[in-house]
Structures are given as C-alpha cells and as structure tokens.
Amino acid sequence: MADVLTDRLPLFPFRSPDEDPFTPVTTADRRHLDGPVTRVRLPTGGWTWLVTRHADVKQMLRSDAFSADMTRPGFPLLRTPPPATPQNRRGGFIRMDGEEHLRLRRMLTAEFMIKNVRRIEPLIADVVDGALDALDGAGAPADLVATFALPVPSLVICHLLGVPYADHAFFQQRSAVMLDQGADPLAVRDAATSLRAYLGGLIETKRTSGRPGDDLLGRLVSDRIRTGELEIGELIGMALLLLIAGHETTANMIGLSVLLLLQRPAVWQRLREGTDADADTLVEELLRYLTIIRTGLPRQAIRDVQIGGRLIRAGEPATALLSLANRDAEVFDDADEFDPYRQAHQHLAFGFGVHQCIGQPLARAELRIALTRLARRLPGLALAADPAALPKRDMSIVYGLAELPVTW
C-alpha cells in the first residue's frame, strides 16, 4: 500500500521526545494532525485514519461498520504480525466481531461484575498489604514497578484465574514481548505458543482432576467445557487474553499514577485521609489523564461510514486515539490539566462499544485499593530518580514506566 502520498504522511505512533510521561501527544506532534480525522503512516508501510475527538471515537467504537479482526487484509497494524497458526487466534475475542465475539465475551461477564469484584476486595487488600510488607521489610530504596505495581495485579489475576503465582515471571516476560510493538514477530509467536502450551496444560489438569476448582478457569471447565459449549482451544485463548490484560494494564496505571501523585503532595495527602468516594473520583481522573493505551484501538471499515465529517470507505483502516479523545476540550474543561476531583466519568480509557474492557470493575477496585493503601502505609514515599530520565515503554500497546525508583 505504500505510495508517494503515504510516504509524506506523518509516522504514527508519534515519537517526539516526551515533554513528560503524561503527555500523550506532544505539542510538536499535535501539529501533524490537521483535523479531527486525519491520515497517518504506520511502521508497517500502510496508513490509517486517526480519529481523535471524543464524540467521533465513541461513534466509531460503537458502530458495527468497523471490524476488530486484525487478520483482515489492510487492517492497521503497527508491527508485522507473527506468522499465523490455526491455534493462535482461537478464543481471542477482542479481535472478533458480532456474534462470535459476544458468545465468548458473555461467558465471562458474570465473573467481572461489580458485585463479584466487591466480594474479592478483601483479597485485593490482602495482596496489596502483602506487597507493602515485603517492600517495607526490604527497606528503601526500591523499584516500585517491580516490587508493587506489577506484583499486585499479577497476583490478583493469577488468583482469579486459578494460575499458580509461582510461574508469574514466566508470564510477565512473555506478555511483555506480546505487547511490545518493537518485538521480533518470531519472538512474539514463540511467546504466544509457550503461554498457550502452559495454559493448555493447566486447563487439562483441571479438566481431568475431577475437581476443577473454584476459580475462573475451573468454573469454565465445569460449566462450559463439560457441556460442550466451549472448546479447549477457545478457553486457552480466553485465558491468555485475561492473563495478559490482567498483568499489564493495571500495573502500568499504578506505576504512572504513583509518579504523578508523588509530584502533587496535596493530592497524595488527600488520598491518605479522604474517603473511598474521593479515591474513586481520583481514579477516574487518573484513567482519563494517563490513558495508557497510547497507540489507540485499531479497526477497519467494512462499509462506507461518515466519522467526524470524513467519509471512511469500506476496507479503509481507522484508529481510535483514546488518549487524545480523553483530552478533548469539548468534553473536559482544561482537558490537558490534571484535576483530581473533576467528574471524569466520560473518559474512554477502557474503550467504548461492544469491546469495552470487561475487567474495568476489577481495574478500578485494584487502583483504588493499591493507591490508597500505599499512601497510608508509606506517607513519606518520594521519587529517587530524575523524573525526566525514567525509562518508559514507548513502543508497547500499554504505555507506562519500566522502572520507578522510590525511597521513603
């Protein structure tokens, strides 16, 4: 698809040096965008329409004129896809459309309901306190990403799925490769293959044990595999999706949020002393302001559709840039400012439409509990590095900090 016109388009994802880790698109890069729906070039040689306004992103992600199936020719990919195998797509419902997607998603909705998440809040609190004990016990300084931000969601998702936490280093390393847009396609395929093999073994053990266990995978084995509603290959794909999403998203939200809060002592103090309702409001604003899915959500039009005054034709690629939609001045006053107690509930950090994050009640609870308990336990937490020099995950689908050195 590369041609002379495409060659002249700005390259996306934009990679100007960050003004700070909280700026999704720098002032320099915003100049590349000459309208709310504008064409950009992709590293794979193709191009995509970049949709940046809040209303347009909502309309696009709600519309059935767009497919989420990345195996379609012309789909906007940021990296060369790993070689396809019949197995590696099965169960991955975030890349499916219509009934196929709904069928698998619906098997999980009950697991992540607010009601059920409330029930596991004590478990989340225990996990957080355990991580804080270890952190405080080992003494300052520490890397808060490795000791807190990553282990907390990782332990929680392992516990929910029924995956032994002893194997977490194995998943973390492989899920980071799967999300890294700069990774070698063969390395991505190998990471996926080994994770699938691991999960397949685990599911097989549950299936043959007679007592599959009272965890998400165990319940799906009892309720759906044994009834024939779900195939093992599909369950493996669903488990993989949940494991990766559970490891990376909340972890990066915690890391970036702590960096931001440490630079705002008044907010840090209020987090320590305020109510849960205050903390919930703060979490929504953190989700809006940080929007860690920085490279946006890719789709492909399957029929002609108008978005933001542009005609997007059948077959054309489009990317919903959640991070800029969440800075849309039409919806949020002083959108580029972090305002901890604004009503940010309209943010699109979890996406929108039928693919909106299924784990959002869990993510919200984890963020509130992790941040609140961290602030209470280590009120004197301080950054132990130059914020400008912190290593960032610029090429990952999930943006965040690779390290966060702290002291207390």
Next chain:
Amino acid sequence: MSAHVRADRDVCIGAGNCVMTLGSVFDQDDDGVVVVLQPHPDGVDPELLQRAVVMCPAGAITVTTT
C-alpha cells in the same frame, strides 16, 4: 414528568457501567446481563440517569420522559 427506563438485554455486553452509575436503578443478573430494578425511578437525579445512558458502551439503555 416521570422517567421510564428500559434496557435491551440482547445488546448488553455486561460492562456494568450502569450499575456503577446508578446501583439503585440497575443491576446485573447471574449471567452479568443488565436488569432494570426500577423502570419508573422516582426521585433519582435525572443527570445520573442520563449519565447511565451515555456511559453504556453498547447503547442498551433508553430513558424516556413523559
């Protein structure tokens, strides 16, 4: 003026935003599918009802006022 709340259970994807926004009006059943607890909510902040409508990612909720 009274509001009438409806939810289309066929299109609901169980994201639970409605329950988060207005737990007195919306709930999810054992499968995670939306249930309207109060089809005619009295004394509920109309702004919150509107918020439940715009926050539903699937467009499953409608509120009509008569």
